[in-house]
Amino acid sequence: MMSRTAIVLFLVSLYLPIQYAAAEKLKVRAGSWMSDGNFFSEINSKLFTHLLYAEAYVNTSPFEVEIFPSDEPEFVTFSKKVKEKNPSVKTLLSIWGEAEYALMMRNPSSISSFIRSAQNISRRHGFDGVDLYWDYPKTKADKEHMESLFQEWRKYIHANDSELILTATVPYSPDWPHHDKHVSFYPIRSMARYLDWVHLVPFHYLFDQRINVSAAHSAFYDPTSYCSTAYGISNWIRGGLMPSKIVMGLPFSGYAWNLPDPKNNNLGVQTGKVQIYRALGMMTYKEIRGIIPLCGGKTRYSDTHKIYHFSCGSTWIGFDDVKTIKIKVSYAKEHKLLGYVAWRVSYDDNGLLSRAGRFS
Template sequence: MVSRIAISLVLFHVLFCQEFEPLDAQTWVQAGYWYSGSGFPVSNINSALYTHLICAFAELNSSTYELFISPSDEQYFSSFTSTIKQKNPSITTLLSIAGGNGNYTVLSSMVSKAPSRKTFIQSSIKRARFYGFQGLDLSWVSANTSSDMSNMGRLFEEWREAAKSEATNSSTQELILTAAVQFRPGLDFTTYPVESIRINLNWVHVMAYDYYMPQWANFTAAHAALYDPSSSVNTDNGIKQWIGSGITASKFVLGLPFYGYAWNLRNPKDNVIGASATGPAITEGGDMSYKDIKAYIQRYGVSVMYNATYVVNYFSIGSNWVGYDDVEVVKVKVSYARENKLLGYVVWQVPYDDNWALSSAAAELVDQNGHHSRRLLVIILITATISVLLLGISVYYLRSRFFKSTGAINTSKDSWSNVNKNKEASRLFHGNAPDLQVFCLSDIELATDRFSIENKLGEGGYGPVYKAYELWKEGKGMEFADPSLDDTNLTCKLLRCMQIALLCVQQDANDRPSVKEISSMLKSETILKIPQRPAFSTIKDKLKPNEFIMQEEKLSVNDATISEVVAR
């Protein structure tokens, strides 16, 4: 009975969060690429502005087809996830593979044969796990033949099957699989494997930029135009084509370029969008990071224009014409992604930002939209409430077991009630779920006049929490749930909910997730830690290195900090 009530409460939490529009467990992605060639230190990334960060690029061994990371990148890739999570523990990291045109021949050869695909897949999953990445991203944007696209579809199918199998065998969260794609599904001579993408990938990064480049376009242009009344080459048209191909909007993450291009005007007085040009300006290829563009503007004091037809910023000084996305453009594009129910946005690339101006504008718009902030508040409130209810059920169960085995005890019920009411009122919204667990368990100790833990829990200390742990550990977690419950259509499966709940009752307070982390676990497919035996069990798991617990110790120390709700 207790287990059924507990599972029902957890399911209520999950279902309520899923129904709270427009976001659900994985319906808003704020992603960004970090490229090792940028020279930008990983530790300097403001990861709080992102939900996902992508490390680029791993390559392929040309003879074995195994995933390959150059020695110069090894030190950065191996510590990427751990470094990023120091500032944002709830962030998700992915390892991106391939990159530009340099790997085209190797990739084409790899996908053409089943054995080489298998070698690549196994090595990619192994390397992702070894370095702590929670997903893999294929950035093969140079594929342009029917055979390549067909074989790419087979790769995605086999990749997903391998990821599922690996997750099942290792009892870990399944790896996220994504890919970078062109702005529309149909290319000049072929199309993307739409059905395989729809079934096997978590989402795709739509490269909504580089429509025009000064190396080959002899006129100025918005290289990442959101709209274009005179051409089908624009983001809005490409997104509509992708959705029209049969893939839902929630599979697409909109690419945002944190860079622009500079053209050399043929006539400095003719400086509108579409003006005649003779090639790149300022740099060899005309490409300029947003950071460099802002420095250029400050150096020369130019006046920046905004064009709402294409949704682009531009300016000219002398014969130099520069088009790029500034803060107002980024806000419009993020609003577009939300209004069209896309999954989110992805930045190329994070180091190009100037003092996090563009990243902050995009993230700020999400907060100002209201849905995100209200939903986070609801999640926090519900999580805290569910925690209290679950703990209350556990307390009731433990007390009933104790009274059955030992009879009445000399403890005032009124004192018990007052202690709980006072503590709940003062700490419910000022701490996190682990805090609630600590003081409730401490009250059990007080109310039972410090009887032994074994007596409180019943024979062998085997209460409902420990039963859940033992069943989960043996791979029989579903036996703990009510047989009538069906999690087929739920994003957060019952076993994942159980694992999250077990993490909340760890012996060491530092191992218990905060409410923010719990919310992140429920909303995303992040890899979860493996729970150890819950606190207050009479049977201890193997101690961590350098961990020391005195024999008489019965309570875990509440050394978690208490955050305060203040206006901002």
């Protein structure tokens, strides 16, 4: 008969592989990178399966992908450097455009030029895939053109580069910015068919340009509106995007408002003009961590919205911390999503949120 100690050791040996397997359920643990004055050598690429480099852009003639000259030195070595730390990490080049895409779609030869140049520039510099960032199609024609682009791109990949990863980055919900669940600005079923997966932008659900109350700009739940991560994911799925194609965004940033009355500093109070720390009031997690001790060191947690917030004089700041990142990653696992993307890795503070996601 086995001793009690032997039984305990046996059970532990069974438990550990189960825990490890659970941690590996998410196939995509991605991070989006934009330098913002930082250096990508700071990235711990071992914490990620995929890293997106932002951003490339599309010129308007002959509609080819280009890199800003100031980004060129960093861009050409990005894939090589992050793979030195983690040879298995995959890198994707994120290509941003809006008006350029709309112009490009009017001419089939322009679409072909764009697709070829995107493949050439990404492969030439060691990238494993391409990500298309288009805020949202503004018209029915744009929506149809986007569908054609994804179809042609997939056809090109099948014929010329079958290993190239093809993804898109889109708002947290397909009805953004109008929040009408019966309206989608995206060809969702074609996205499910032609894309490897889709990254959901995890913030700016609510911000000062739309409302004048302190709000959870990256709320996980929001019982009073459609503006939440959980709503957005369910809306994409309702429209035809399978959970196995969804990569949920994790915000490594917060948002700041001005308070007319510093004593009235709860979530959802009337506010004034936004406090500009960054564009649109956005602050990085690292900036927020640096400010908290200067503001008394106390934060509050909204169990309803799954966010943290605090006030500093007349400024109110809402943000995600380690606990909320873990909650969102657990949700992704429970709902069998493909994974998550940290937005952005450079906003983190010594890898605190990156590690919270990886080991949740």
